[in-house]
Amino acid sequence: MTDLVESGKKKIEWVKKHMKVLNSLKDLYKSDKPFKDVNVAISIHLEAKTAYLGIIMHELGANVAITGSNPLSTQEDVVAALKNYYGLNVHADRSLDESVYWENIDKILEINPNIILDDGADLGITLIEKYPEKVKNLWGICEETTTGVKRYKALHRQNKLPVPVILINDSYMKYLFDNRYGTGQSTWDGIIRSTNLTVTGKNVVVAGYGWCGKGVAMRAKGLGANVIVTEVDPIKANEALMDGFRVMKMEEAAKYGDFFVTVTGDIDIITKEHFLLMKDGAVLSNAGHFDVEVKVKDLEEIAVDKKEVRNGVEEYKLPNGKSVFLLGKGRLVNLVNADGHPTEIMDLSFSLQLEGAKYIKENRGNMKVNVSPVPYVIDKKIAEINLITKGIEIDTLSKEQEEYLNSWE
Numbered sequence: 405m406t407d408l409v410e411s412g413k414k415k416i417e418w419v420k421k422h423m424k425v426l427n428s429l430k431d432l433y434k435s436d437k438p439f440k441d442v443n444v445a446i447s448i449h450l451e452a453k454t455a456y457l458g459i460i461m462h463e464l465g466a467n468v469a470i471t472g473s474n475p476l477s478t479q480e481d482v483v484a485a486l487k488n489y490y491g492l493n494v495h496a497d498r499s500l501d502e503s504v505y506w507e508n509i510d511k512i513l514e515i516n517p518n519i520i521l522d523d524g525a526d527l528g529i530t531l532i533e534k535y536p537e538k539v540k541n542l543w544g545i546c547e548e549t550t551t552g553v554k555r556y557k558a559l560h561r562q563n564k565l566p567v568p569v570i571l572i573n574d575s576y577m578k579y580l581f582d583n584r585y586g587t588g589q590s591t592w593d594g595i596i597r598s599t600n601l602t603v604t605g606k607n608v609v610v611a612g613y614g615w616c617g618k619g620v621a622m623r624a625k626g627l628g629a630n631v632i633v634t635e636v637d638p639i640k641a642n643e644a645l646m647d648g649f650r651v652m653k654m655e656e657a658a659k660y661g662d663f664f665v666t667v668t669g670d671i672d673i674i675t676k677e678h679f680l681l682m683k684d685g686a687v688l689s690n691a692g693h694f695d696v697e698v699k700v701k702d703l704e705e706i707a708v709d710k711k712e713v714r715n716g717v718e719e720y721k722l723p724n725g726k727s728v729f730l731l732g733k734g735r736l737v738n739l740v741n742a743d744g745h746p747t748e749i750m751d752l753s754f755s756l757q758l759e760g761a762k763y764i765k766e767n768r769g770n771m772k773v774n775v776s777p778v779p780y781v782i783d784k785k786i787a788e789i790n791l792i793t794k795g796i797e798i799d800t801l802s803k804e805q806e807e808y809l810n811s812w813e
Contacts, residue, residue, distance in 0.1 A: 409489055423456055429460075443518045443519070445468075451482055452743075476732065478496045509530050512527065518768075524551050532559070550693070568775075569776075588616075594689070594741035598737070604627055605630075609633075610634070612635065613643060616691060620691060634652065674698045756783070
């Protein structure tokens with residue numbers, strides 16, 4: 405246990421040095437302690453960067469309870485350090501047993517949260533559906549990722565959302581940078597670490613050309629790959645085409661791909677019919693929140709043999725004699741097979757989480773029950789602080805320039 409705690413501490417201390425926006429906010433608020441006596445429940449992929457967000461919320465006065473948001477993205481050494489060194493209320497396990505995952509969600513909700521920081525919406529939806537008596541204590545929710553945004557919007561459309569939800573994912577400083585540059589780098593980090601294969605000269609199939617898909621495709625191109633994009637949205641398909649990528653249906657792309665990355669947020673993107681069309685040695689990975697995009701059930705059904713060939717890499721022998729390789733059991737490859745998004749990227753996203761939580765606390769009772777992006781003033785504040793931490797100054801408009809831009813003449 406001592407070695408585990410020390411390993412987790414090292415990881416947290418490393419990210420602490422590089423999360424300069426969060427550190428600036430901590431310094432700004434440390435005397436006021438804006439979260440004093442506020443119960444904050446956090447369900448975000450539990451690795452060092454998330455841990456540091458929890459630590460800062462605690463230092464700013466919050467009663468924090470924290471768990472992971474995906475069974476295999478939790479890092480056990482980080483959990484050990486949070487529990488046994490930093491003294492936080494943590495319930496999280498790296499386990500494929502989904503019942504353990506849901507038990508931890510239940511335990512976190514025992515604090516009767518005033519604010520939830522969510523990633524994928526499991527925590528908030530569990531409270532709303534399973535513990536309706538706790539809703540009276542809840543002021544609002546901040547949601548981190550695209551999948552969670554879709555789920556909360558669906559809940560709101562059905563008039564089942566009882567509290568305001570701030571869509572962290574829909575802020576400029578999140579989706580322009582976290583989704584594009586964070587997912588782009590960390591996805592390839594997971595794939596390359598796991599396989600130790602070259603990307604250059606290979607055919608990479610990216611399913612989905614939203615902000616995450618754009619990042620994955622951009623980085624693949626930078627690594628020297630030939631990129632193919634599959635899409636259902638004709639506008640995004642045109643964008644991919646104009647960005648220099650080939651666009652085709654998955655049925656066709658399946659024949660060419662050496663690497664496949666799903667980034668759609670939807671189910672059944674790669675299925676039985678596609679597996680049987682693939683090259684011998686094709687590598688399958690998913691960068692969407694849930695393990696539903698690569699249909700692993702189909703793979704299990706048709707495979708004549710299966711074995712782990714590297715850490716986080718499973719070979720499935722198909723009845724046609726070919727093999728395909730699945731990374732991270734079809735779960736988030738950047739977190740199961742690597743350390744998630746770069747530290748400086750999550751610094752921005754978690755600074756938005758902190759500011760979103762502060763906004764909910766200060767405006768509770770006056771916010772409409774709705775799903776809405778982070779207020780632009782917060783987005784701009786995080787952008788300005790980030791530039792300051794990097795020693796960058798930008799121009800400002802003169803009064804005359806502002807008047808010119810705001811006039812019709």
